[in-house]
Amino acid sequence: MIWKKVLLMALGMTVAIALGTLTELKGIAQTPTDLDLAAYHAPIHYQDTDSTKYSSDYITRFNYDGDWRGTNNWDNLTAYPLNAYAYYSVAETCTHRFITYSFFHPQDWTDTPFDQEHENDLEGLLAIVRKDGSTYGKLEGVVTVFHTDFYSFTPSTSPLTNGSESIDGTLTLSSYNGSLHPLTTQEAKGHGLKAWPYAGNFDGNSSADGIIYYPSTTTAEVPASGNDRSVLYSLIDVFASGGLWQNQLNQASSSTGITYANWGTFRGDSSGGCGAGLPTCSNNSANTPWGWDDSNDGAVYRGEMALDPAHLTDVYFNGLGNFDTTYIRNRYIQDLRDRGYNSSNLPLGWPSQINLNTLSGKLKTQC
Known part of the structure; x- marks a missing residue:
């Protein structure tokens, strides 16, 4: 009988340890x-459109026409469906995650x-x-x-305050798919981007042309028109195999790449x-996130x-706390x-102000 008591005690201890472990894991x-993280915080995006040429204001992916050639994207606009996509990337420190989104x-x-x-x-x-532990x-x-300028926005509950740059407005958040998402907006034609409703003239009202894009991990819809109020855009990892970043690395030392003219700048x-009539056309003028710059x-x-x-x-904001x-x-x-x-x-065209050895020295293996 003694061995039975010992066995029951052992089983009880095992159950207690397991329950304790589960309790600890709850915290x-x-x-x-990265995809789930990007989807959780991805913008609900208000795209202003112009009735002169609605499709030129639809968001899509760079290789929407089936290739990575930058010099035929203008030409092929009406020949392929413009399914909605946005790019994202994630970097992480011990205190923060930083997510870039690009349209x-x-x-x-x-x-x-x-x-x-x-x-x-x-x-x-x-x-x-x-x-924050969540x-x-x-x-x-x-x-x-916003073209060659950056603008900063914070939610009303944010601890961030003005740093070397001033905060430009309040970031509105809206609930969708179980989380709060920032609202962003882009102009028609030139597509400068700010927090909603600080760019363009479309805020969702029925009297203006525009599309409201909602984030998805799987679905990329084509707008029914330039006045579609619910279109899903799919998130693409910048680092995906054969994608934007890999093509940049493959062409980083070349002046003849089909996707990039030089570091961080698309070929076009x-x-x-482009430029037909009185407007002029500027070549090689669009930049990637690793080429974006405020003047x-x-x-x-x-x-x-x-x-x-x-x-x-760190430069743009104060009030960062542990950072x-x-x-x-x-x-x-x-x-x-x-x-x-x-x-x-x-890489060809690398910005002279950034010391790449110093940048590489910012990597570490653990907190």
Whole structure:
């Protein structure tokens, strides 16, 4: 009988330990995939459209026409369906995750005389997410790309305050699919992006042309018209095999790449009618997140929104509290180092203000 008591005691201890472990795990946040993290915080996106040429304001992916050639995206606009996509990437420090989102248009266009057009257009935002112990963290602010200027916006409950740059407005959040999403908006034609409703003239009202895009992990819809109020856009990882970033790395030392003219800049020309009539057409004028630049933000340099978002955040804002500026994950820096790029072997067109060896030194293996 003694052995039975010992066995029951052992079983009881095992159950108690298991229950205790489960209790402890309840307080530990699960680690989300990058896709789930991006989807949780992805913008509900208000795209202003112009009735002169609705389709030129539809968001899509760079290779919507089945190839990675940058010089035929303007030309092929009406020949292929414009399923809705947005690109994302995630970098991580011990205190924050930084998510870039970018929306691609094949044409940056105008119907105004003496204005300028260009092939390809990619503008977006940086989402600053504090790791607060919850699974997905808390969104503290965004910095958006409006042509050659950046604008920052924070939710009403954010601790962030003005840093070297002033906060430009309040970020509105709306519930969708079980989480709060920032509302963003883009102009028609030129596609400058800000928090809603600070750009364009479409805020969802029935009297203006526009599309409201909602994020999805699986579905990329084509708008029914330039006045569609519910279109799903699918999220694409910038680092996906054969995608935007891999093509950049493959063409980083070439001046003849079909996708990129140089570091962070898409190749684009005047074929297909770009600049037809009185507008002019500017070649090689659209930039990627690692090529985005604000023209007057001081010690934040071209491409840092993707390459070094913690530094950009540290400059733009105060009120950051406990804030880490080195990375336990930053695929941009890691891949450049793995490809053998350093301060003595730079990609063609690399910004001179950024020391690549110093950037690589911001990687670490653990907190």
